[in-house]
Amino acid sequence: MASSRSADLPDLTGRTYVVTGANSGIGFEAARKLAVAGGHVVLAVRDLSRGEEAATRIEGSTEVRELDLADLASVRRFAETWDGDITALVNNAGIMMVAQGRTADGFERQFGTNHLGHFALTNLLLPAITDRVVTVSSGLHNGPQLDFDDLDSERKYNPTRAYQRSKLANLLFTRELQARLASSGSGVVAHACHPGYSATNLQSHHANPVMNKLMWVGNKVLATSAEFGSRPTVHAVLADLPPDSYIGPSGFQGMRGEPGPNKRSPAARDDAAARRLWEVSQERTGVAFPL
Numbered sequence: 276m277a278s279s280r281s282a283d284l285p286d287l288t289g290r291t292y293v294v295t296g297a298n299s300g301i302g303f304e305a306a307r308k309l310a311v312a313g314g315h316v317v318l319a320v321r322d323l324s325r326g327e328e329a330a331t332r333i334e335g336s337t338e339v340r341e342l343d344l345a346d347l348a349s350v351r352r353f354a355e356t357w358d359g360d361i362t363a364l365v366n367n368a369g370i371m372m373v374a375q376g377r378t379a380d381g382f383e384r385q386f387g388t389n390h391l392g393h394f395a396l397t398n399l400l401l402p403a404i405t406d407r408v409v410t411v412s413s414g415l416h417n418g419p420q421l422d423f424d425d426l427d428s429e430r431k432y433n434p435t436r437a438y439q440r441s442k443l444a445n446l447l448f449t450r451e452l453q454a455r456l457a458s459s460g461s462g463v464v465a466h467a468c469h470p471g472y473s474a475t476n477l478q479s480h481h482a483n484p485v486m487n488k489l490m491w492v493g494n495k496v497l498a499t500s501a502e503f504g505s506r507p508t509v510h511a512v513l514a515d516l517p518p519d520s521y522i523g524p525s526g527f528q529g530m531r532g533e534p535g536p537n538k539r540s541p542a543a544r545d546d547a548a549a550r551r552l553w554e555v556s557q558e559r560t561g562v563a564f565p566l
């Protein structure tokens with residue numbers, strides 16, 4: 276693949292992509308590129324009207340389906356009503372540094388939405404997936420370890436830490452998913468990616484309103500566009516890569532330049548933590564690896 280810009284993509288006719296959170300930001304831009312290149316793109320969104328509106332701005336074959344990752348019943352409904360092959364599942368949706376809250380199933384909101392919802396969705400859809408699973412993490416995964424004694428941040432809630440841990444969980448999930456796919460003999464691969472720093476709606480829901488103002492300034496001054504941020508995702512979806520690749524902008528601090536392999540933190544390379552997270556996620560969601 277020459278690059279991850281729309282004009283350079285191969286013909287994707289006959290392929291189906293499910294993109295979570297595709298009504299906005301990076302997910303929207305990735306969905307748009309995949310559809311323009313001929314793929315059939317399913318916009319998996321929590322608000323159907325926002326999804327329908329986004330679909331009107333995409334040229335090509337799209338379909339809007341309801342998916343609330345903060346509600347396992349909704350995740351199960353999405354999977355139960357799915358029929359047909361999925362070339363790639365793109366676990367893109369996310370929330371960042373929001374006020375403390377719980378998902379419908381009682382999980383801390385960021386861990387529940389960003390990790391557990393995608394964990395359940397992936398395992399439920401896996402029998403239909405033919406090529407790969409791409410999960411969008413973040414450079415901010417770098418920092419903390421997971422606290423297995425307090426995955427729901429009940430002892431102390433710090434919105435930034437909770438976000439960082441959920442993005443670390445995205446990488447550990449990808450690692451263990453790849454290990455399980457390989458040992459089951461499946462040809463499906465798992466990759467992760469991150470966009471660098473792109474101005475999207477993500478930065479406007481911080482628990483502290485002052486931080487929203489600061490991030491608004493940051494978005495104007497430092498951030499790249501959502502289109503730029505979608506390039507690593509599209510690259511991870513389409514390029515021929517070693518299993519469990521982690522793709523991000525390859526230039527300045529993972530913020531600029533063409534998509535390429537990026538370094539992950541030592542905590543994100545911890546196989547024992549990845550296995551433990553998998554077991555805990557399986558227990559909490561009631562969804563197991565199906566292959």
Ligand SMILES: NC(=O)c1ccc[n+]([C@@H]2O[C@H](COP(=O)([O-])OP(=O)(O)OC[C@H]3O[C@@H](n4cnc5c(N)ncnc54)[C@H](OP(=O)(O)O)[C@@H]3O)[C@@H](O)[C@H]2O)c1
Nearest residue numbers: 296299300301321343344345368369413472473475476477
């Ligand atoms: N932008 C960056 O600089 C940056 C950096 C690193 C990583 N990321 C990651 O990139 C991904 C995309 O974020 P973005 O920057 O494009 O932000 P965004 O514009 O806010 O998009 C996030 C998407 O996730 C959806 N979403 C949120 N909660 C959901 C739920 N419970 N169920 C289903 N969908 C839900 C949102 O839907 P609504 O529109 O209905 O809210 C929206 O479509 C996230 O995983 C984020 O962590 C972004």
